[in-house]
Amino acid sequence: MKTNQELLQERTERFTKTLALEKTDRTPIILMIDGFCAVHTGVKLSEFCSSVKRSSEVMLDSVKQLGDVDGVTSAFAVGPIFPMIFMAKVKVPGRELPDNMLWQLDEAEMMTPEDYDTIINKGWSNFMPSYLKNRLGFDFEGALEQLAYAPQAIQNFNDAGYLVYSPLVTITVNEYLSGGRSMSKFMRDLFKMPDKVEAALEVIQKENLEQLRQQIRAIKPQVVFVSPARGASEFYSPKLWERFVWKYIKETADMIIEEGVVCDIHCDGNWERDLDYFKAFPKGKAVFECDGATDIYKIKEKLGDRLCIKGDVPAGLMVLGTPDEVYDFCTKRIQDMGYGYILSNGCTLPANAKLENVKAMIAAATGK
Amino acid sequence: MNSKLIEAMAELDEDTVLDEIQKMISSNAAPLDIVADLQEGMSIIGKKFEKEEYYLSELIMSAEIFEQASALLGENADSGPSKYGGFVLGTIYDDIHDIGKNIVGTIMRSNGFDVIDLGVDVPTEKYIAAIKERKPKVIGISCLLTTCFDNVRQCIKEIEDAGLRQDVKIIFGGGPVDEAAGRYVNADIVCKNAQQTVDYCKKIMGVN
Numbered sequence: 312m313k314t315n316q317e318l319l320q321e322r323t324e325r326f327t328k329t330l331a332l333e334k335t336d337r338t339p340i341i342l343m344i345d346g347f348c349a350v351h352t353g354v355k356l357s358e359f360c361s362s363v364k365r366s367s368e369v370m371l372d373s374v375k376q377l378g379d380v381d382g383v384t385s386a387f388a389v390g391p392i393f394p395m396i397f398m399a400k401v402k403v404p405g406r407e408l409p410d411n412m413l414w415q416l417d418e419a420e421m422m423t424p425e426d427y428d429t430i431i432n433k434g435w436s437n438f439m440p441s442y443l444k445n446r447l448g449f450d451f452e453g454a455l456e457q458l459a460y461a462p463q464a465i466q467n468f469n470d471a472g473y474l475v476y477s478p479l480v481t482i483t484v485n486e487y488l489s490g491g492r493s494m495s496k497f498m499r500d501l502f503k504m505p506d507k508v509e510a511a512l513e514v515i516q517k518e519n520l521e522q523l524r525q526q527i528r529a530i531k532p533q534v535v536f537v538s539p540a541r542g543a544s545e546f547y548s549p550k551l552w553e554r555f556v557w558k559y560i561k562e563t564a565d566m567i568i569e570e571g572v573v574c575d576i577h578c579d580g581n582w583e584r585d586l587d588y589f590k591a592f593p594k595g596k597a598v599f600e601c602d603g604a605t606d607i608y609k610i611k612e613k614l615g616d617r618l619c620i621k622g623d624v625p626a627g628l629m630v631l632g633t634p635d636e637v638y639d640f641c642t643k644r645i646q647d648m649g650y651g652y653i654l655s656n657g658c659t660l661p662a663n664a665k666l667e668n669v670k671a672m673i674a675a676a677t678g679k
Numbered sequence: 680m681n682s683k684l685i686e687a688m689a690e691l692d693e694d695t696v697l698d699e700i701q702k703m704i705s706s707n708a709a710p711l712d713i714v715a716d717l718q719e720g721m722s723i724i725g726k727k728f729e730k731e732e733y734y735l736s737e738l739i740m741s742a743e744i745f746e747q748a749s750a751l752l753g754e755n756a757d758s759g760p761s762k763y764g765g766f767v768l769g770t771i772y773d774d775i776h777d778i779g780k781n782i783v784g785t786i787m788r789s790n791g792f793d794v795i796d797l798g799v800d801v802p803t804e805k806y807i808a809a810i811k812e813r814k815p816k817v818i819g820i821s822c823l824l825t826t827c828f829d830n831v832r833q834c835i836k837e838i839e840d841a842g843l844r845q846d847v848k849i850i851f852g853g854g855p856v857d858e859a860a861g862r863y864v865n866a867d868i869v870c871k872n873a874q875q876t877v878d879y880c881k882k883i884m885g886v887n
């Protein structure tokens with residue numbers, strides 16, 4: 312039997328080659344999971360959400376039981392700290408919600424147009440922490456303290472033989488404002504005060520990139536996860552998309568790549584219209600992560616010789632499908648995508664996915 | 680007919696839309712005429728969307744303007760008899776996604792349906808109360824979370840238990856909703872977008 316260290320090495324090698332679109336023994340499988348692990352191991356979601364440490368322990372437990380997966384996208388559940396990413400409140404089980412209900416982002420118009428001025432004049436780092444604390448009632452310091460456990464959480468997965476796909480996560484800056492203003496109001500701002508929104512975004516972007524660069528140098532991850540959460544082409548006219556979404560994806564990815572790291576672009580929703588833009592990235596330096604909404608065959612056709620592709624297994628299939636359907640779906644993806652594909656969930660595996668379906672997905676990758 | 684209002688609506692020029700409405704209100708124009716102009720503007724928007732001159736961003740903006748305009752008109756906006764009867768719409772409880780629902784609501788409204796929007800995180804009792812009070816022919820349930828499919832199923836079951844199921848058609852929609860999900864929750868039909876919803880409702884309500 313292989314030791315955990317040997318397993319980790321084997322999986323890392325397979326993964327590294329896949330990122331570079333090189334030949335491997337088999338397609339790697341990386342699960343994007345959180346709440347599912349609590350359900351799987353019989354832990355209440357309230358307990359699961361009680362800390363970064365606890366969610367990570369439960370996730371590791373669950374993954375060990377699942378067996379031969381190459382790794383996980385994240386080493387802990389991000390949901391409870393969503394306010395730091397989306398600038399919106401989150402309802403947490405055991406606090407605002409019953410013990411066994413999934414956490415929920417509670418998006419509302421919490422940021423005002425006047426806040427754009429504050430951000431422009433005072434800077435993002437002067438605005439954001441107090442906004443989180445005072446306007447959202449979010450325990451910012453507490454969250455930072457909890458996040459200090461993240462390196463240990465990653466280490467624990469590695470020690471158990473699993474790789475952690477993206478130890479560092481960032482969001483495209485427009486999402487901060489879109490989350491804080493609420494998506495519809497933000498859209499309205501893009502029509503009514505585009506220049507002001509842009510000025511605020513520039514301020515945030517500058518600070519964000521600087522901070523991210525320092526983090527990359529400190530952590531030295533293999534992949535950085537960039538989420539343009541609601542940046543899909545389907546949401547925006549080409550003009551707005553280019554100005555308010557793509558610009559920030561491109562700048563962020565360029566910096567990450569410049570630092571010698573692979574950039575994962577988490578593309579939920581339908582991006583078909585704008586796939587050509589992604590040809591801007593050098594071969595093997597970026598991953599197109601999709602959730603089933605963009606036709607993966609179109610991605611493959613346009614970007615397959617350049618970008619690694621990850622994801623696509625639909626959330627709905629994992630919940631309502633049968634193990635045979637899941638197995639067939641995944642097997643077909645593996646065959647059709649060839650090298651440079653990571654079998655993974657379309658965004659997060661739903662908490663109520665069927666265990667047999669997850670097993671079927673793993674079996675499709677491992678051939679066991 | 681106020682062509683300036685229609686055009687401003689179609690061009691998503693919120694300030695002019697609200698200005699024109701104010702002017703029309705002060706010159707005692709009938710609220711229903713104002714609504715008719717807005718709907719005319721909305722249908723131009725719908726066509727532009729089909730031709731890919733407009734995108735979701737524009738639809739969301741149009742929904743925003745429509746909402747502001749309706750607020751100006753207040754109660755008067757839905758005082759008259761609607762062309763095709765009521766359509767109750769809401770996002771199922773535990774789910775707060777509303778962008779798609781709002782678009783469906785706006786497009787339905789601009790096609791002359793009387794849309795009763797119950798909002799998000801809607802408990803079954805609210806659907807039942809709305810069915811009893813407003814007697815819609817169709818209700819639309821939006822759900823973007825697979826974790827809420829069971830809620831929709833339960834909600835439809837309770838509507839049935841309350842003896843109201845035979846009087847309404849239930850349309851189910853939202854990102855991850857497909858035919859299998861529709862069968863799972865026992866909806867009458869699954870609609871993938873706003874236009875399908877309009878077409879289906881017209882059929883049900885006997886409009887050509």
Ligand code: B12
Nearest residue numbers: 415416658774775776777778779819821824825852853854
């Ligand atoms: C925007 C968004 C959000 C926003 C919602 C903002 C808002 N005010 O609505 C925010 C950030 C708040 C959010 C929160 C969450 N989200 Co979300 N979200 C999305 C996203 C990116 C887009 C949804 C959207 O608005 N699409 C645009 C509209 C126009 O499309 P649509 O809704 O499908 O509507 C069209 C049709 O479906 C149809 N339609 C819609 N409703 C209806 C109703 C009827 C009656 C009819 C006939 C037709 C119809 O017509 C519409 C127009 O064509 C999707 C990704 C995706 N691919 O869908 C994830 C997604 C839906 N979210 C997801 C998740 C997991 C969440 C959270 C649970 C995350 C979390 N843990 O907090 C929370 C849930 C909070 C809650 N309790 O609901 C998952 C769901 C996966 C699953 N397991 O089911 C998705 C699929 C992302 C993913 N791939 O993982 N989300």
